[in-house]
Amino acid sequence: MPKARIVTAVPLSREQLDRLGEWEVTFVDFAQAGRAEIEAALADAEGLLVDSRALVDENLIECAPGLRAISTISVGFDHLAVAAAVERGITVTITPVLSDAVADLTLALIVMVERRLGEAITDMTRGVWNDARLGTDVRAKTLLIVGFGRIGREVAQRALAFKMRVSAFDTRRNLPEMEGVERVATLADGLERADVVSLHVDLNPSTHHLIDAAAIARMKPTAIVINTSRGGVVDQTALTRALAEGRLAGAGLDVLEVEPPEAGEPLLAMANVVVLPHIGSATTETRNAMRDCAIANLTACLRGESCAHALLPEAVFSAPARKDDGVQTGSARARTVGEQRPVRRRS
Numbered sequence: 468m469p470k471a472r473i474v475t476a477v478p479l480s481r482e483q484l485d486r487l488g489e490w491e492v493t494f495v496d497f498a499q500a501g502r503a504e505i506e507a508a509l510a511d512a513e514g515l516l517v518d519s520r521a522l523v524d525e526n527l528i529e530c531a532p533g534l535r536a537i538s539t540i541s542v543g544f545d546h547l548a549v550a551a552a553v554e555r556g557i558t559v560t561i562t563p564v565l566s567d568a569v570a571d572l573t574l575a576l577i578v579m580v581e582r583r584l585g586e587a588i589t590d591m592t593r594g595v596w597n598d599a600r601l602g603t604d605v606r607a608k609t610l611l612i613v614g615f616g617r618i619g620r621e622v623a624q625r626a627l628a629f630k631m632r633v634s635a636f637d638t639r640r641n642l643p644e645m646e647g648v649e650r651v652a653t654l655a656d657g658l659e660r661a662d663v664v665s666l667h668v669d670l671n672p673s674t675h676h677l678i679d680a681a682a683i684a685r686m687k688p689t690a691i692v693i694n695t696s697r698g699g700v701v702d703q704t705a706l707t708r709a710l711a712e713g714r715l716a717g718a719g720l721d722v723l724e725v726e727p728p729e730a731g732e733p734l735l736a737m738a739n740v741v742v743l744p745h746i747g748s749a750t751t752e753t754r755n756a757m758r759d760c761a762i763a764n765l766t767a768c769l770r771g772e773s774c775a776h777a778l779l780p781e782a783v784f785s786a787p788a789r790k791d792d793g794v795q796t797g798s799a800r801a802r803t804v805g806e807q808r809p810v811r812r813r814s
Contacts, residue, residue, distance in 0.1 A: 473514040473765065476521040477540060477758070486762055490514065490769070497521040506530040514765050519543060525551040536560065536768035540761040541748075542618075543697055545670040549778060560764035560776045562757040563617055565748040569667075570621035572747050573695050574629065576719030577663055580691045581605050583717075585741045606630040611661035613654065613677070614668035614696070615642055622665060623648050634660070658685040663693060670697035680705040683715065691717040695747045698724040707733050710740060721747050 470491040484492055495508045498520065509515065509531035517523060518540040525548040528534065536558045539547060542565055552559050579585055582602035590598055610626045612619045615637040626633050627647050634649040636657045644650070651657040654677075658664060664686065668674045678692065679702040686692075692715065694701050703724045709715045717739035723732070726745055734740050748754060760776065767774040 471513045471769070472511055473516065473769075474508050474512045475516040477516055477518050479758075479762075483758060483762055487766065489766075509534065514538070514769050516540070516761060516765055517546075519546050521546065523547045528552055528555060528557070536765055538761045538765035538768070540757045543669060544778070545697060545699070553778075558768045558774065559778045560761070560768065560774055561778065562760040562764070563776060564756045564760050565753050566617040566621045568750050568753040569618050569695050569747040570625055572721060572743070573618075573622050573665055573667075573693055574625045576693050576695070576721065576741060576743070577610075577626075577665070577691075578605055579741045580693070580717040580719045580739070581608070581663075583739075586738050589738070607632065608662040609634065609660055610663045610665060611636065611651070611657040612648075613637075613657070613664065613666050615639075615648075615650075616667065618695075619665075619667040620645060622667065631663075654682070655685055658682055659687075661690055662687065663691050665693040666696045666700050668696055668700060670699045675699050676702040676705075678702065678706070680709075683709045686715065688714050689716045691715065691719065693719045695721040698722040698726060703734070707737075710734075710737055717741075719743075721745055 470489065473487055473490045473492050475492060475494050476497040478494060479487075479492070490513070493508050493512075495505055497505060497517070506527065509527065511533060512531050513533050513535045515523070515531070515534060515537045517537065523537065523546065528548055528551050534555070534557050537547060537552055538560045540562055542561050542563050544559065544561055547559060549559050581604070583600055584602075586600055590596075590600070607630065609632045612622055612626075612633065612635040615623075615635040619635060619637070623633050623635065623645055633647060634651050634657055635645075636651050636654050651660075664678070666678065668677065677700050683705055692701065692706065698720075701724070706715070706718060710718060711733070718734070719741045720734065721743045722745050723734070723742070725732075728735060728742075735742055748757060764774050764776050768777065
């Protein structure tokens with residue numbers, strides 16, 4: 468009897484392939500393969516393993532009538548047509564094992580922007596030594612964490628160790644409190660008080676351009692924006708304009724609305740901006756853990772076992788965006804089985 472097929476868009480090691488020995492595994496490079504090749508590979512696939520670079524849209528899902536599970540090596544899932552998958556009864560899983568790596572990078576960006584380290588590094592490469600370029604202390608700054616889930620809470624712990632004042636905004640009211648962290652009632656209130664705004668929400672219809680021109684207008688001109696979530700959470704045009712006009716002091720960005728950026732992207736030339744190439748989870752330990760988690764998720768689903776990292780159907784369909792005094796505050800976030808009681812899937 469032939470083995471069921473798994474299609475992977477990610478190269479796997481021999482040890483990882485051995486863990487998938489129950490199935491026939493086919494590698495398809497989504498970046499290089501044509502659409503017809505991808506569709507042909509998925510025609511008889513039961514499992515699909517991807518990362519955030521592989522776009523899985525509704526039409527592609529329709530080409531895989533036997534698909535039972537999609538496992539993504541990421542905590543974000545905006546590259547997947549999740550609603551279409553859920554309608555088909557396909558389980559979608561994520562890998563929420565990157566919190567420490569992303570939180571570390573977040574604090575690094577805060578320090579880099581506040582201390583103007585990017586400018587100092589540029590000076591050094593140009594032969595300029597010890598120019599009078601003063602930054603600002605991180606200590607005693609007010610940090611607003613937008614999205615107080617796994618990563619946001621890890622950022623809070625690190626920020627407290629840096630002696631920052633920490634506040635958090637999240638539309639979910641059932642999250643546990645953290646000592647030393649003030650929960651703000653509205654995003655607008657938090658933005659007005661913050662020296663640093665750090666974003667840790669999923670990208671979905673209610674968080675798209677969460678930080679837009681109206682939100683930026685509420686912020687102090689001395690404030691900085693840090694984004695290690697998804698580029699679309701920030702209106703990049705509005706951010707660029709505010710930075711150029713001196714209505715914000717700086718930004719630290721690991722993500723952009725268009726990745727990689729187009730030639731001539733103005734943010735890349737701004738002295739008060741640090742831009743990284745989406746490397747929040749890019750450590751050897753974290754990337755290995757993410758792949759191991761994704762494989763475990765996929766095998767559990769295909770064996771009919773429970774998976775704590777499966778997105779719940781009831782949480783996939785985002786609520787309409789809400790506005791609060793001109794600032795978007797809807798923050799629909801897909802929960803996983805590990806965070807919420809399981810619900811019955813459609814047959």
